[in-house]
Amino acid sequence: MTLSGNDVTREDRPRTFVLYDKEWDLLDEVFAPIYRPSTNVSLDFLDLLTPGPFKWDSMLEMGSGTGLICVMAALAGCERVVGADINPYAVENTRLNAERHGVSGRVTTRQSDLFDGLAEDERFDVIFWNSNFIWAPGDHKFESVHEHAFLDPGYVAHRRFLEEAPKWTTENGSVLLFFSSTKGDLPGLYRLAEETRRSLRIVRRQTIQDGTDMAESEYLLIEVSDPA
């Protein structure tokens, strides 16, 4: 079984789930927020679990999965949300949940390897990615599109994200990377930042017990910027 396999094949995997008093569609091969804590911690880090307006007018959510974060941001008042994902099922899942919650006018989707599917002049007040922060050897072959939710072979996508994301923000926009210091390679991420001349600043952190062994995991919200 692959690292992520059980999330997809488990017999009790539902077609819809309820979180935050709302029902959500869940397609096959899409990262399921019910089995992992990172979506919930992401919402917390973005201040989307407490009432109040969203801090930014536009957001690019890289790797939107089911679209839950896109929809919650739109419902909190974000006027323009783009959900991008390399996984075509995730793109469709984001579209379905935006429609289900009446925010299709605010949430659009792109099937995209990172920024490849954006128009050249698109800019965002915030770019957020709950990333596939688990390192894998560079020659790892994906067995399914779902695996993209967890693994980044050789941290190739993380390197590109650090390099390219700051170019897609509005003038005072922010790039926020959700990462785990216990599951991901944080020293490796800092090395990539040095190589790509980016600065990293940890703006939020949370430690929780998760997984079948209930081990402690630390999650971070890291602001990525171009000091130049």
Ligand SMILES: C[S@@+](CC[C@H](N)C(=O)[O-])C[C@H]1O[C@@H](n2cnc3c(N)ncnc32)[C@H](O)[C@@H]1O
């Ligand atoms: C940990 S999941 C997060 C899903 C969702 N945002 C959530 O919090 O529930 C990471 C997502 O990033 C997507 N992803 C991985 N590599 C990508 C890439 N190169 N370009 C775009 N999306 C990517 C995966 O397909 C997956 O949907």
